[in-house]
Amino acid sequence: MGLARFDVTVQDAQGRALAGAQVFWLLQPATVPSTPPPSPEATIYADIGGVTPLTQPVLSDGFGEAFAYMDDAILYTLAIYHPLFGVNPLVRPDQAIGGAGASSALTPFAGIPTGTIDGTNKVFTLVDGSTPLTVIPSQYTVWLNVPLIEGIGYTIALSGGVVKVTFSTAPQPASGPVAGDSLWAQGFSIS
Numbered sequence: 001m002g003l004a005r006f007d008v009t010v011q012d013a014q015g016r017a018l019a020g021a022q023v024f025w026l027l028q029p030a031t032v033p034s035t036p037p038p039s040p041e042a043t044i045y046a047d048i049g050g051v052t053p054l055t056q057p058v059l060s061d062g063f064g065e066a067f068a069y070m071d072d073a074i075l076y077t078l079a080i081y082h083p084l085f086g087v088n089p090l091v092r093p094d095q096a097i098g099g100a101g102a103s104s105a106l107t108p109f110a111g112i113p114t115g116t117i118d119g120t121n122k123v124f125t126l127v128d129g130s131t132p133l134t135v136i137p138s139q140y141t142v143w144l145n146v147p148l149i150e151g152i153g154y155t156i157a158l159s160g161g162v163v164k165v166t167f168s169t170a171p172q173p174a175s176g177p178v179a180g181d182s183l184w185a186q187g188f189s190i191s
Contacts, residue, residue: 003050004072004097010064010080010090013153015146017064021082022057025068028094030077034087038079044068057081072097075138088151094138096188109133110186113142117171117180124171126156126163126185133163133189140187144171 010021025042032038036057046052048069058066070076076097080090114132115124126133126140135158141147142154144167150156154167165185174180 002072003045003048003069005048005067005069006076006095006097007065007067008060008078008080010060010066010082011147011149012084013146013149017060017062018082018084019060019062019064021060021064021066021080023060023066024056024058024079024081025070026077026079028075028077030079030091030093032077032079032089032091034089036079036081036089038077038089042070042076044070070097085149085152090150092139096138107189108186109137109189110184113165113183113185117173117183119172120170122167122170124165124167124183126165134158134161135189136163137187137189140185143182143184144169145182 006025008023010018012018022036024038025044026038027040027042030038041056044054044056045068046054054068058068060066076095078092078095109128111127111129113124113126115121136156142165144153148154154165156163156165171181171183
């Protein structure tokens with residue numbers, strides 16, 4: 001077992017850091033109720049040597065950051081609770097980490113989601129460059145001018161053989177001197 005550092009940054013829908021978020025690293029399959037604690041919790045450490053165990057949850061600091069060291073050979077489910085999220089914790093299954101020099105089965109993707117920006121359309125296709133994704137990625141961040149929170153600012157689903165992102169607010173086109181909304185998505189898929 002090698003240990004590697006797993007960093008998390010918790011933000012609100014406007015991209016502002018959220019201090020005091022409860023961050024849990026879980027073994028899979030995980031059970032994540034609407035109120036903490038989720039289970040089963042993974043063994044995590046405060047140091048790369050695995051000398052100092054950490055008790056979960058780890059609270060995000062004033063910059064919205066939390067970290068822990070853990071076994072780099074398994075996949076985790078990340079669960080984040082914050083009062084701003086209400087009864088909908090942020091849940092990210094299949095999270096992988098890698099130690100120094102470790103090989104990774106993660107394939108990066110990035111691109112501007114494709115679709116019509118007309119002020120009413122909310123559904124766009126996630127792409128890697130210009131190629132539509134056909135599998136929901138294991139890690140991703142989606143922007144509509146700023147990074148959004150999944151379940152609040154957008155949802156992701158496989159539809160018609162491609163990955164679709166549905167924004168809660170329709171992106172607005174340019175109007176006169178006012179620039180239109182900017183979209184972006186990036187992340188990793190496990191290959």
